[in-house]
Amino acid sequence: MMETKVEVPAPVRELGAIGINNAESALALFFDAVSKLGAPTSAQSLALLERIVAVRMDYARKVARAIERSEATALQFAFCRSQIDITTELIRVVSGSVG
Structure with missing residues (x-):
């Protein structure tokens, strides 16, 4: 089976990278x-939210x-797996603070 190449011009990739960097800085x-x-947000849940953003930025890059x-x-598979892991951990943090 022949592998399909993704043909994206270098200037478009560069613009994407700049946009990702700007979004990461803003966040x-x-x-x-x-x-x-x-x-009134726990430091643990805030750290997890920051981790979610970091994982998404890394994935986008x-x-x-x-x-x-x-x-x-x-990359999509690895990203989905990491989101499940982080979400599971976030649920534990939130349910622990509620209970």
Whole structure:
């Protein structure tokens, strides 16, 4: 079976990378501001939310660099698995704070 290449021009990939970096910087500022407010959010749940954002940014960077469809598929699988793990941990944190 022949592998399908993903043909994306370099300038488009570069714009994608710039957008990802800008979004990551904005979210870092947001999380910094939230942590300084002393909002009634547990530090553990805030850390998990930051981890979710970091995993998504990492995934976006890797997908933007993917050249073959099989590589993009493997990245999607790994991303979904990490989201399930993080969500499970977040549910434990939230249910522990409720109970």
